[in-house]
Amino acid sequence: MTELLDLDEGLDPLGDLDSGDSQTATKNRAKVGSARPSSLLYTYGPGATMDLPSFTIMPAGLDTWEKIWARRGSVPTVPAPRLLDAVKVHLGPQVSELRPFPWAPKPTSHSKEGDDLGVPARVFPQWLRCTNCDMLAPLTRYAYRNTNPYRPDQARFEHEKCPGRKGKISKKPMPAVPARYLLACPDGHLDEFPYDWWVHEGAQCTEANIPSLAMHDQALGKGASATIECRACGLKRPMNQAQGEAGAAKIPRCRGRHPHLGLFDKDGCPNATKLMLLGASNLWFPATLSIIVMPEATAKTHETIAAELLKVVGQKRVEKYGNNLEKWREYLDEEESPLFDLPDDELAAAIAHLLEPPPSEEELAEQRRNFDPVSLLVPEWNFLQRDPLGKLHKADEQSGLVLSPPEGGIHPDLVDRHVTRVMAIDKLRKVNAVLGFTRIDEMERANDIGQRLVRLTRSGHPTWTVATEDRGEGIYLQLDEEEVATWEAKIESTDLWEAHRAAHERNFNARFSDTAKDVGPETRFRPARYWLIHTLAHVLIREMAMYAGYSAASLSERIYAWKENKEENRPAAAGLLIVTTASDSDGTLGGLVQLSSRVNLERAMSRALERALRCSSDPVCAHRTPKEPEEFLHGAACHTCAMASETSCERANRFLDRRFLVDLPGSVGLGFFS
Structure with a gap:
């Protein structure tokens, strides 16, 4: 996925690509890097900071993408009506389509195909530090270099005639790197750190109108360790004074800036700001929805x-x-x-x-409040209850779904473990759509999506949003509902379950945003069957990765686990889907489908449950039960035995406990498979 560079406030995302073959070797080019569509969706979407080898950029809002699509006669779309309807609930009824990232594959490395496409981006932050003389200044004080059309990774900013720390002029330009401090607020605003204001403690420099600044940073990677110096008046101030609760009172309040849109909120922002380091994990949380078509x-x-x-x-x-x-x-x-x-x-x-007539803002807010993510899973669950029409059932062309039952039926040992349905998903299509993003609190933590979700367009009413289309394979496994319901009733009357419930309430109250305190913790707590199936999915992913030919990080889960809801006419569910998908291939290697066979699946599940009996951290892991004031959302589960990578788990390794799978010492009688 080509990234395009912005060097001015006008944000011309096409840059000097318009000159085509007439470009000379000395002309700066617009392309500055590349990324996979999946990373642009989950890690580096609009509003996120993306580290390139020499500086950092921020993908721009969707308004600017229109200039990219205008170069093509038609705009491609991603067909997924069910997902589009869910997107409309959050972004409004004016959303008419889902579009892929503006990218086209190249037949050869020197091909011109796709040169007119790319994701527009801004340089952010725009304060840079010279690595040779420590000069701290906006990027306009530095020279931009990007001359090799086949090496966009060499794009960089340089300090020409750098005097160095000893005043000796350098014969060659010195590289500059981003100044790594930012200010963020809970409503998603992000701003440059005001270094001039900081070093002078809110006053003006007494010696110069535009003083020269320096950033001295001798202990990289240890928090706010830098010191800012004004070279005009000699004042110095360490950045660690801006950290913590004491530092929060010393930094300016939020200005309401959205750098990905190039604007400030017209009504400003009443929030206090928080010092953030460039690349911090809580700087950008994507809000996405996904379906299996x-x-x-x-x-x-x-x-x-x-x-x-x-x-x-x-x-x-x-x-x-x-x-x-x-x-x-x-x-x-x-x-x-x-x-x-x-x-x-x-x-x-x-x-x-x-x-x-269009729905009112109150009606839209009510739709968002009543939206249940389970509604996206119910059609998938309902279809997977159907028996295939033959040995290899191709559902239809548009969905791309191909599934088949195991040859010879389900293994008797799996039947004894209350497995009632197994299906090989030979081919599937997964579509993921972007709603927006949050900062500081992830979307699930904020829970007030109408207020906290940062918009992707200037107007806040996009007519389309970005989606990716992944294809792959998987295994579907379903447990006996009657057995699960009986086990669940027993578990939810135990002291262990009450300890998990209490820990979840403490966690909720401690970590949810202030604006979400009116939400009941019980609405976010998962039933016991979810803990069971979620933990089973994790141990299966770890086991299947040893035989399927994929890394554990490339396998992901989709959990169908909810109680019956008579009001919505929704039957109970107890199943899981383990899939591997890729955005640039039609189907994958077939390793998961092979594991779905009668014998292979029984062996994989038996070994997974056997491994769940032991953990190298036992007995500490096996006996882990949250007690006040502890608020962790897992029991007998750790990175050694049951936790998975963030790319695999839909719940960030929450709601896991091996005791719900198998009997562990001190908790006999709790394991579903015991």
Whole structure:
């Protein structure tokens, strides 16, 4: 995924690419790096800071991406109506489509294909420090170098005629690196640290209007260890004074800046700021939704058809044509739109949806509050309850789903362990969409998505959002509902379960944002069956990685574990899907599908449960139970025995306990598989 460079406030994302072959070797180029689509979705999306070899950039908001797509005759979309409907709940009904990242594969390394595409980005932070003389200054004081079209990793900022620390002018330019301090607030604003203001303690320099600053940093990697010096008046001030609760009172309040959008909130921001280090893990948390595309979910709804109609005819014609179906047909025929072939009843229903008054902000907020992420899993669970039509069942072309039962049925030993359904997912398509992001608190912690979710566009009402399309394979495994319900009722009456519940409440109250205190902790606590199936998924991932040909980090889980909800007519679920997906391949190696066979799966599950009996950290791990004031959200589970990488786990290694899988010393009778 090509990154493009911005060196001015206008943010021309195409840079000097417009000059094409006429570029000379001395001209600066716009391309500065690359990243995989998955990393741009989960790690380096709009508003995040992305480290390049010599400086740091920030992918820009979606408004700027329109300039990229304008270079192409048409804009590709990612078909996923069910996911699009869920995105509309959070971002508004005006969202009409999901788009991939602006990227195209190159047939050869020297090919020009895709040179007109890329993700626009800004240089951020824009305060740099010379590595030779410690000069601290905005990037306008440095020279930009990026001359090799095939080595964008060599893009850099340099200090020309650097005097060094001893005043001797250097014969060659010295590299500059980003100054690594930032200010962030809980509402997602991010700003440069005001070094001039800091060293002069909010006053003006007595010797110069624009003083020369220096950053002396001798202990890299040890927090705020630098000292800022004004070379004009000689004042010095260490950065560690800005840390902690005492330091919070010394730094300025938030200015409401969104650097990825190039703007400040017009109403400002009342929040206090927090000192952040560049690259801190809590600087950017993505808010995403994902689905496994199922056949019945590929059918277009009235809402999605209405969105396509609006895109074709525009809002003015919607008001002009009203309910006049003949005028709609006439215009669609002139435009040669495929929507012309829709039956009258479907077209009329979509038009009626377009003519409905838009929901109010209160109605949208209510939709967001009532949104249940489980609703994205229910269609997948329902489809996986169906028996395949044959040995290899290809569901349909659009979903890309291909599944098959194990040859010879389920192994008797798995049946004895209450496994009722096994399915090999030979091919699947997973679609992931970006909603926005949060800072300091991840989205689940904030829980007030309407207020805390940082917008991706200047208006806050995007008409599209970014999505990735992954393809891969997997194994589906389902447990007997009656046995799970009986076990669950027993577990939820134990002292261990009460200890987990109390720890979760303490954790919730201690770590959730102040604006989310009206949310009940019990709404985020997972039932015992979730702990069971989640822990089983982790031990299976660790075991399957030894035989499937994939690393454990490339395997991920999808947990279907909820109690019956009669109000929503939703039956109970107890199953798991272990998948491996990739954005740049159609299907994968087949290692997981091979493990789903009758004998292989029984062996993998038996060994996984056997390994769960022991941990090198036992007996400490086996007896771990949270007690006040402890608030950890796992029991007998650690990185040695049951925890997985962050790419594998959907719950950040929370809600795990080996005692719910197998009987461990001191907790006999709790294990489902014992």
